[in-house]
Amino acid sequence: MHEVLIVGAGIAGCCAALSLARSGCCVTVVERQPRWAFQSSGIFVYGNGLAQFRELGVMEELTAAGFVVPEGRNSYLQADGSPITTTRYPSPAPGIPAILGIKRAEMHRVLSARLERLGVPVRLGTTVQALDQPEPGRVQVRLSDDSTRSFDLVIGADGIRSGVRALLWPQVQPAYSGFGVWRSVHRRPPGLVDKIMLMAPGKRLGIMPISADRLYLFGTLPESRHARFDPADWPRTMHERFAGFGGPARPFLEQLTGADDAEVLYTAVEEIVMPLPWHQGRVVLIGDAAHASTPFMGQGGAMAVQDAVVLGRLLAGGPVDTALRTFGELRAPVCRFVQDVSRRVGESGAQAEAHEANLRSLVEGGQRAVDGFYAELARLDPAAAAERPTPP
Numbered sequence: 334m335h336e337v338l339i340v341g342a343g344i345a346g347c348c349a350a351l352s353l354a355r356s357g358c359c360v361t362v363v364e365r366q367p368r369w370a371f372q373s374s375g376i377f378v379y380g381n382g383l384a385q386f387r388e389l390g391v392m393e394e395l396t397a398a399g400f401v402v403p404e405g406r407n408s409y410l411q412a413d414g415s416p417i418t419t420t421r422y423p424s425p426a427p428g429i430p431a432i433l434g435i436k437r438a439e440m441h442r443v444l445s446a447r448l449e450r451l452g453v454p455v456r457l458g459t460t461v462q463a464l465d466q467p468e469p470g471r472v473q474v475r476l477s478d479d480s481t482r483s484f485d486l487v488i489g490a491d492g493i494r495s496g497v498r499a500l501l502w503p504q505v506q507p508a509y510s511g512f513g514v515w516r517s518v519h520r521r522p523p524g525l526v527d528k529i530m531l532m533a534p535g536k537r538l539g540i541m542p543i544s545a546d547r548l549y550l551f552g553t554l555p556e557s558r559h560a561r562f563d564p565a566d567w568p569r570t571m572h573e574r575f576a577g578f579g580g581p582a583r584p585f586l587e588q589l590t591g592a593d594d595a596e597v598l599y600t601a602v603e604e605i606v607m608p609l610p611w612h613q614g615r616v617v618l619i620g621d622a623a624h625a626s627t628p629f630m631g632q633g634g635a636m637a638v639q640d641a642v643v644l645g646r647l648l649a650g651g652p653v654d655t656a657l658r659t660f661g662e663l664r665a666p667v668c669r670f671v672q673d674v675s676r677r678v679g680e681s682g683a684q685a686e687a688h689e690a691n692l693r694s695l696v697e698g699g700q701r702a703v704d705g706f707y708a709e710l711a712r713l714d715p716a717a718a719a720e721r722p723t724p725p
């Protein structure tokens with residue numbers, strides 16, 4: 334039985350704890366935040382990520398807490414609400430939805446409850462201050478409460494600003510993508526059940542159901558590296574940025590400046606592009622710490638849970654050092670593919686002058702592009718290869 338420390342209780346850390354605990358490891362999780370509190374708003378999880386959540390035994394609870402989009406439908410509209418086309422995301426296997434929307438806080442409620450049931454200790458308000466590997470096969474860790482403990486393996490699952498990465502790979506830094514994302518949460522009218530993308534020159538605004546009575550709005554556009562917005566002004570600024578959008582988005586944009594608390598959130602999007610190896614001795618990085626992506630393919634969460642499942646399988650099946658090397662070799666091409674496609678999608682959407690050409694290629698080849706993306710993900714990912722996407 335390996336003694337494993339997981340740093341960070343986000344999607345990657347919680348899922349790694351579930352995956353490794355099942356593989357018989359003795360897992361401890363430390364999380365910097367003093368209580369379970371995650372930036373609100375929604376997240377969507379596509380079928381390839383849901384397949385991994387099913388493997389961890391939590392997919393049903395997640396789908397019950399979120400909203401499954403019927404037939405994986407994604408409706409593209411002009412900024413005024415007139416229709417362009419509809420595509421469908423593939424389901425990877427019978428019984429696995431093509432796309433789930435869920436509040437982030439709900440996802441973490443499900444994951445943390447499962448950790449508690451498994452008896453995995455999570456030490457909140459705790460982080461790592463120093464890592465030392467004085468002998469092969471052991472990592473000495475000094476925690477923020479000044480205690481020192483030794484582990485067979487340390488997993489840095491502490492996100493884009495990873496403290497573990499900063500200790501061992503200080504040269505790897507987040508790179509600003511040139512994009513800002515604005516998000517807000519609203520009451521969902523019962524009839525609004527599709528994922529909707531409204532397309533304007535240089536800007537996109539999405540609507541995604543995330544529960545029986547909530548949806549979230551997400552708007553992407555280029556923002557200057559130096560842009561700073563006072564959080565008190567976020568609702569007004571989001572309203573102003575997307576004022577040109579109408580159709581189904583109009584009532585939600587209007588609510589931004591009203592009394593409703595729309596949980597508005599601004600994020601300046603950064604990426605981590607890190608060469609292999611993703612481990613040094615017995616310390617390995619997973620999730621955003623190793624490969625944070627721009628959000629245009631909505632795949633960061635799916636990549637984090639796939640990392641967790643693949644690492645758990647490899648650790649259960651052979652020596653730790655081989656498992657860590659193989660982990661990076663298997664996962665890096667998949668994560669790099671997602672990063673590259675996502676960046677390209679963001680960049681082409683940001684070019685106002687390419688708007689008409691983008692709409693034409695969406696109508697002519699939108700479904701082909703979706704199917705091609707998921708087919709390539711399945712081809713690259715040996716873990717998912719057993720469950721090839723079925724056509725919608």
Ligand SMILES: Cc1cc2nc3c(=O)[nH]c(=O)nc-3n(C[C@H](O)[C@H](O)[C@H](O)COP(=O)(O)OP(=O)(O)OC[C@H]3O[C@@H](n4cnc5c(N)ncnc54)[C@H](O)[C@@H]3O)c2cc1C
Nearest residue numbers: 341343344345365377460491492496620621628631633634
């Ligand atoms: C605007 C935006 C929209 C997105 N939308 C989607 C989407 O719809 N679908 C999708 O799949 N992905 C989406 N993503 C990506 C997704 O959010 C991330 O890929 C995913 O959350 C990564 O999980 P993680 O656990 O690796 O990192 P995180 O979620 O960042 O979790 C890291 C955890 O570690 C903790 N931590 C940090 N530092 C320390 C430390 N030093 N010590 C201890 N703990 C620490 C943090 O508090 C946190 O709990 C989006 C990203 C952005 C920016």
